[in-house]
Amino acid sequence: MMETRIDDAxxxxxxxxxxxxxxxLAVATHLSLHDEAxxxxxxxxxxxxxxxxxxxxxxxxxxxxxxxxxRLDGEAGEPSLRRCELDSATRSIIPAPLQAYIxxxxxxxxxxxxxxxxxxxxxxxxGADSYKVALLRIEPGRAMPQxxxxxxxxxxxxxxxxxxxxxxxxxxxxxxxxADDTHQPVADPKExxxxxxVLDEPVRLTGAWGWxxxxxxxx
Amino acid sequence: xxxxETTRIRPRxxxxxxxxxxxxxxxxxxxxxxxxxxxxIAIDRDKQAFARLFSHFAPKLKxxxxxxxxxxxxxxxxxQEAMVAVWRKAASFNPxxxxxxxxxxxxxxxxxxxxxxxxxxxDLKEEDFLHLDQPAETQDETYEARExxxxxxxxxxxxxxxxxxxxxxxxxxxxxHRAIAEELGLPLGTVKSRIRLALSRLKTHLADxx
Numbered sequence: 001m002m003e004t005r006i007d008d009a010x011x012x013x014x015x016x017x018x019x020x021x022x023x024x025l026a027v028a029t030h031l032s033l034h035d036e037a038x039x040x041x042x043x044x045x046x047x048x049x050x051x052x053x054x055x056x057x058x059x060x061x062x063x064x065x066x067x068x069x070x071r072l073d074g075e076a077g078e079p080s081l082r083r084c085e086l087d088s089a090t091r092s093i094i095p096a097p098l099q100a101y102i103x104x105x106x107x108x109x110x111x112x113x114x115x116x117x118x119x120x121x122x123x124x125x126x127g128a129d130s131y132k133v134a135l136l137r138i139e140p141g142r143a144m145p146q147x148x149x150x151x152x153x154x155x156x157x158x159x160x161x162x163x164x165x166x167x168x169x170x171x172x173x174x175x176x177x178x179a180d181d182t183h184q185p186v187a188d189p190k191e192x193x194x195x196x197x198v199l200d201e202p203v204r205l206t207g208a209w210g211w212x213x214x215x216x217x218x219x
Numbered sequence: 220x221x222x223x224e225t226t227r228i229r230p231r232x233x234x235x236x237x238x239x240x241x242x243x244x245x246x247x248x249x250x251x252x253x254x255x256x257x258x259x260i261a262i263d264r265d266k267q268a269f270a271r272l273f274s275h276f277a278p279k280l281k282x283x284x285x286x287x288x289x290x291x292x293x294x295x296x297x298x299q300e301a302m303v304a305v306w307r308k309a310a311s312f313n314p315x316x317x318x319x320x321x322x323x324x325x326x327x328x329x330x331x332x333x334x335x336x337x338x339x340x341x342d343l344k345e346e347d348f349l350h351l352d353q354p355a356e357t358q359d360e361t362y363e364a365r366e367x368x369x370x371x372x373x374x375x376x377x378x379x380x381x382x383x384x385x386x387x388x389x390x391x392x393x394x395x396h397r398a399i400a401e402e403l404g405l406p407l408g409t410v411k412s413r414i415r416l417a418l419s420r421l422k423t424h425l426a427d428x429x
Contacts, residue, residue, distance in 0.1 A: 007415070008414065008415050008418040008419070009396065009411045009414045009415055009418075011418075012386070012389055012390075012414055012418060013389065013395070013396070015390075016328070016389050016390045016391075016393075017328040017329070017331065017332050017340060017393065018389065018393050018394060018395060020338075021338045021339065021340070021341065024340060024341045025341040027341075028341040028342060028343055029341070031343055032343055032344075038343070040422065041343075042316070042317070043421075043422050044418065044422070045317070045321055045324070045325065046317065046318065046321045046371060047371065047375070047386070047390070047418075047421055048321065048324040048325070048328065048390055049317065049318050049319075049320040049321025049322070049323070049324045050320065050321075050371045050372050050375055051324075051375065051386075051387060051390050051391070052279055052280075052283060052320050052321075052323065052324040052327070053279070053320040053372075054372065054375070055279040055282050055283060055286075055391075056279075056282050057278030057279055057281075057282060058278055058281040058282045058285060058291070058294070059278055059281075060277055060278060060281055060295050060298065060299075061295060064277065064295060064298075064299060065270060065273050065274070065277070067299065068273065068299050068302050068303060069266060069269075069270070071303055072266065072269070072303070072306050075303060075306055075307050096343070096344035097341040097342060097343060097344070098341075100341075127337075127338060
């Protein structure tokens with residue numbers, strides 16, 4: 001059976017803030033949907049707090065506090081809930097960390113066919129050139145697309161499920177695959193599957209001639 | 220009644236191992252003290268309380284910035300920006316969910332990502348969870364989060380040095396496991412397994428212990 005939730009080392013990296021934004025997005029999306037993982041995460045973030053409170057001190061310059069106090073009057077309190085721009089159908093499926101990357105609605109994304117019963121919509125993320133971040137929509141019973149890649153592939157199921165060997169991967173679950181994984185996952189025969197995928201693509205496979213260099217890649 | 224008059228020392232106080240305790244600070248800042256300061260800031264917009272919180276945390280926030288690679292001036296800006304964010308967001312601090320230092324850690328971490336990497340951090344939002352019923356295991360962890368004063372600190376202090384080292388580097392230095400492995404001259408798998416071993420020691424009882 002494969003792991004369907006995040007492992008501790010990756011969770012620590014997310015808590016520490018050292019993950020690249022695309023991978024952090026996959027982790028945050030998973031934690032938003034998976035209650036157990038979310039509960040475990042609070043304890044890991046608390047380690048950050050304990051380490052911070054034990055940290056050494058470096059003196060600030062003399063005017064530092066004064067400069068901050070001067071700014072406080074201009075700072076109103078922040079509302080704790082933000083207005084969401086998404087339509088309600090999208091909001092019921094897409095958790096908060098992912099919403100910012102969706103725009104108006106799932107339907108407003110540019111969906112492209114990627115084989116029988118598979119559609120893909122790439123999500124824009126500035127500065128994440130060596131990553132591919134996309135939503136995948138797979139019809140019931142169809143095979144998930146194969147990605148030939150040399151980096152890691154992170155998958156978070158948003159809706160529906162898929163089966164990978166003897167493991168069922170369902171809403172909120174998180175899977176990491178590397179280049180050696182030759183899997184042939186299949187979307188649930190009744191519900192199909194909507195998921196977030198993040199591919200870590202090494203620089204040497206991409207570039208201005210991306211499509212030409214890699215005719216064998218089925219991106 | 221002022222914050223100072225209502226503050227008292229709890230028996231289980233956080234002493235830590237800070238080498239440069241300020242001589243001017245007369246009270247050791249326990250979690251209770253910090254929570255009272257947060258209340259005063261959130262509810263009364265009390266600047267004196269804010270100044271006390273600043274004097275307690277800002278030097279650590281600056282140290283955090285420098286450990287992550289910022290020069291002293293940038294690190295000081297990170298500390299200042301984080302404290303301004305504390306003022307702005309004080310009303311959203313929830314003592315049921317985390318200690319003051321954990322909450323502050325999340326703020327300074329996000330500022331550090333913003334200012335040093337110029338990226339945004341996909342973050343969990345509280346409103347995502349308002350509708351969830353908290354299972355019993357989660358409540359135990361929240362208890363641990365509140366009691367983070369001595370239990371978690373002593374567990375961290377008790378970590379074997381090789382595990383403590385990788386956990387600290389992972390939290391402070393904005394380095395991937397690969398970078399830590401290269402720096403320490405270790406195989407990547409060793410770094411990952413030390414982190415996992417450390418975390419299994421530090422986590423409180425969870426339903427899904429593996």
